[in-house]
Amino acid sequence: MPTSLSEFSFIDRYSSCRDGKLHCGTVLGIGDDCALLTGRPEHELAVSTDMLIEGCHFFANVPPTTLGHKALAVNLSDLAAMGAEPRAFTLALALPDVHSARQNWLDAFAHGLFALAERHGCELVGGDTTSGPLNICITVFGDVPCGQALRRDAAKPGDDIWVSGTLGDARLALGALRNEWPLAADELPALCHALQMPEPRIALGIALRGVAHAALDLSDGLAGDLAHILKRSNVTACVDIDALPRSATLRAQPLSIQHRCIIEGGDDYELCFTAPPSRRNTLLELAVHIGVPLTRIGIIYTLGHLSTDTDNAAAIDPHTVRWYDASGASISKTWRSFDHFYKA
Ligand SMILES: [Mg+2]
Known part of the structure; x- marks a missing residue:
């Protein structure tokens, strides 16, 4: 029994x-x-x-x-x-x-x-x-x-956008487990660790009080989650795709898979936050102190910024993230949020 x-x-x-x-x-x-x-x-x-x-x-x-x-x-x-x-x-x-x-x-x-x-x-x-x-x-x-919570509605035009750690490994593991793409057998354990054993960034969140403006954790993918900050704060943003931090394993994948994993992939549980440029040095020191890498990936703008960009999904929803590569070229693609349903 x-x-x-x-x-x-x-x-x-x-x-x-x-x-x-x-x-x-x-x-x-x-x-x-x-x-x-x-x-x-x-x-x-x-x-x-x-x-x-x-x-x-x-x-x-x-x-x-x-x-x-x-x-x-x-x-x-x-x-x-x-x-x-x-x-x-x-x-x-x-x-x-x-x-x-x-x-x-x-x-x-x-x-x-x-x-x-x-x-x-x-x-x-x-x-x-x-x-x-x-x-x-x-x-x-x-x-x-009181008053120090990091809220989604607190991003301000001119803020830098930051993310902690690396993005996309959990989605890369999920894709391999679902046979969406092949991975070498010796690469899978570390990636499955990222998928199954995420580490909540508690110390970082506490350290960001009084430094960051808005924040959230990345559970459903950067594209969808960052849009929550933009909507709640009524702002827009430009993000440099080439700046998005990723592991060496992910970087070895074709660019299309990299982008799917780091932009649409979920289950990263890293923090994405905005902070004024005056706090850049503070944040870099804080990253060393806590032992969690922090990467600056973009900038918050007022809602009317780049409103004539008709090739971009942002023309439809002004709160949508505008994506650029390192050369400054606009990337016209609509990225979706991560679908948690594991069955392909
Ligand atoms: Mg959350």
Whole structure:
């Protein structure tokens, strides 16, 4: 008989407060109808939810340890994008009755989940478990000093646009797994690591408070995600495609694949943010201090800028990104957001 999937068997068993200690600010953790959290003085509470569904956001055969990591990482990435410090999370988990070796699966899933949670001081304070198609829904709570959150509506004309890390490796891995393009066998492990084990840029998000204007995390691809900043801030932007940071493995691919991966590809969970040119040196020093590369990729403009560019999709939607290459030539192509559905 499979072990019954009850709140006791998962939420209680794997709770990060199983040692009896509660995070400061948690008055009451797991075990009652609600958790009780105190508000941190002079801070706002940042809240975000993300859901991962088998066959849509991950393959059925993905290792459960990496799935536990990624389920929390994509949520922590949203806190990072706001400049918030992780504090607590809840977990709603549906798991099929027919799942083989269920307890082993849960043990491995919990291992990946709590390793990341403990690294960021993020405590499980509640949740629910049920039988059903594999579905993982996490809600995270974080603290950010009043007025210092990095919002999407704060980009200003003249701002530089920056991204952290490199883009496109997760999409390159996904394409290889879906047989969209071939990859050498020895290249796949590092790329799958990028796809399955993204690292939320928490330290960077916190360091960007008071330096960056607008920010978000890149979950659905640069083209679609940057457009969110442009729409919310009511501005437009030019981006140099040749400046977009990419790994040596991706750089070895044909240019058409590179562009699909770095512009349309999702699942990077890097931060994209805007900041005034006066902060360039601060940001480069910050990159060294935190150990995360930062690359300047473009500029924010007022909405009317380049409005006569009729060859570009920007002529249709003024908030659409204008793409250029390093020579300054305009690239007339409409890039789409990443479709998370993994089935080709
Ligand atoms: Mg996000």
